[in-house]
Ligand SMILES: *[C@@H]1O[C@H](CO)[C@@H](O)[C@H](O)[C@H]1NC(C)=O
């Protein structure tokens with residue numbers, strides 16, 4: 001790594017990598033990329049005398065060709081098949097539209113995609129002011145969705161992000177330093193440093209606190225821990241504090257692309273300040289031979305830190321907001337190319353069936369959801385699913401289990417049939433892809449039964465001073481379950497259909 005000595009603005013203008021980016025973008029196939037980034041890069045766009053030329057790269061297929069436009073219509077000597085490109089010039093702005101049909105054969109069955117999109121760029125002396133230009137596409141086929149991009153780390157596109165990063169600065173507020181001496185018997189040795197750190201260039205706020213008895217291990221965190229839309233880059237902060245001198249050093253890495261989304265920068269900077277702390281020292285009440293010190297910045301005012309620029313790395317174009325490639329298939333891709341349910345916890349209680357279910361896909365931290373036997377349907381032997389606690393509805397990818405289903409179970413053959421409808425929201429939250437399909441599977445485990453006393457609990461909340469009482473049994477019923485209680489199995493889903501539209 002080389003420390004940046006050239007100005008940030010110069011680095012940004014040149015698009016040079018001052019150091020190489022650490023993050024390797026994992027390779028993904030045509031199909032995955034077509035769902036997540038149906039889009040084109042337009043490079044070398046220039047225009048003169050009604051003639052415009054540029055190079056198109058399809059980011060999903062890697063096809064590329066050089067186009068020339070007469071008026072709005074563009075063509076290429078070696079055209080990309082089924083690609084229609086056009087350009088609209090209006091003052092110092094060029095607006096490029098692309099509409100393409102392509103086929104990916106890396107998955108079975110091979111899949112036809114149709115996508116279209118438009119994007120504009122301002123022109124300087126007949127050349128695009130930013131390059132490449134990203135033309136984000138909406139898919140028309142195989143599903144009509146507009147794949148969403150990430151928001152990126154806080155403040156990356158705040159106007160002035162880059163300019164203010166030239167001279168990194170932070171504001172510290174709500175600073176507290178507490179230091180208590182102790183022998184660990186009559187009083188506890190304890191040190192605590194807390195403050196809020198705001199980066200002036202991005203507006204990013206981190207809450208910092210020390211952990212453990214000695215304030216060397218200082219941990220800072222911002223909104224990144226609650227957000228699913230940060231993308232692949234997140235702001236990191238390291239802080240050092242010397243209790244003897246009150247010297248505090250901040251070292252942070254943040255991101256700016258306000259100057260040009262095609263040339264996002266990863267910027268590190270650090271700064272040191274002696275905190276102007278005012279302290280009160282008094283004996284510990286329980287153990288007067290030990291002292292406790294409590295310090296704040298007078299009037300609880302904030303403290304500014306001015307620092308120096310560290311390393312600057314130019315990241316891949318638009319990578320800040322791009323979807324993060326995954327090594328596992330998403331909900332939509334699994335549902336189309338390899339649809340399977342994973343079942344577990346099959347049981348019957350007084351002949352009423354229940355099991356747990358989840359789609360076999362990139363699950364993240366989601367767990368199977370219970371399905372109980374609901375009303376009998378008109379179809380003999382079939383029951384509505386009574387879908388249990390929906391612990392997946394708050395995550396952006398949505399629940400990975402049916403929102404509606406029906407099932408039939410044959411006790412003799414242990415065959416479980418399921419007709420289900422489910423949806424995938426990871427591509428386009430506003431337009432989920434809705435699936436339906438049937439699976440026929442066997443509960444391939446010994447089923448053991450026991451008689452259990454049935455008690456009826458009420459849902460009524462406990463009254464004031466009332467204790468939870470266990471009701472008397474009202475009968476004896478059969479409770480049956482798989483011999484290995486954690487037995488799980490998968491079932492292929494057949495006759496899958498899909499459509500996209502507003503949320504169910
Ligand atoms: C596209 O081309 C680049 C560079 O030529 C290569 O690194 C990448 O793996 C290719 N991607 C696909 C999907 O073929």
Ligand SMILES: *[C@@H]1O[C@H](CO)[C@@H](O)[C@H](O)[C@H]1NC(C)=O
Nearest residue numbers: 050069070071072073074086
């Ligand atoms: C562009 O192409 C369309 C259809 O091919 C044609 O009708 C139109 O005249 C063309 N426009 C120009 C400016 O060449």
Ligand SMILES: *[C@@H]1O[C@H](CO)[C@@H](O)[C@H](O)[C@H]1NC(C)=O
Nearest residue numbers: 099100101114115116117140
């Ligand atoms: C793109 O082309 C397809 C098929 O050629 C067409 O149905 C669709 O309307 C076009 N979309 C746009 C936005 O031009």
Ligand SMILES: *[C@@H]1O[C@H](CO)[C@@H](O)[C@H](O)[C@H]1NC(C)=O
Nearest residue numbers: 238251252253268269270310
């Ligand atoms: C700040 O952190 C970066 C990245 O972790 C590191 O390379 C650099 O040496 C650190 N700078 C200081 C002054 O600690």
Ligand SMILES: *[C@@H]1O[C@H](CO)[C@@H](O)[C@H](O)[C@H]1NC(C)=O
Nearest residue numbers: 349350351454474475476477
């Ligand atoms: C068990 O099921 C039968 C038939 O569905 C029902 O009549 C009976 O009330 C149930 N018993 C209990 C204890 O729930």
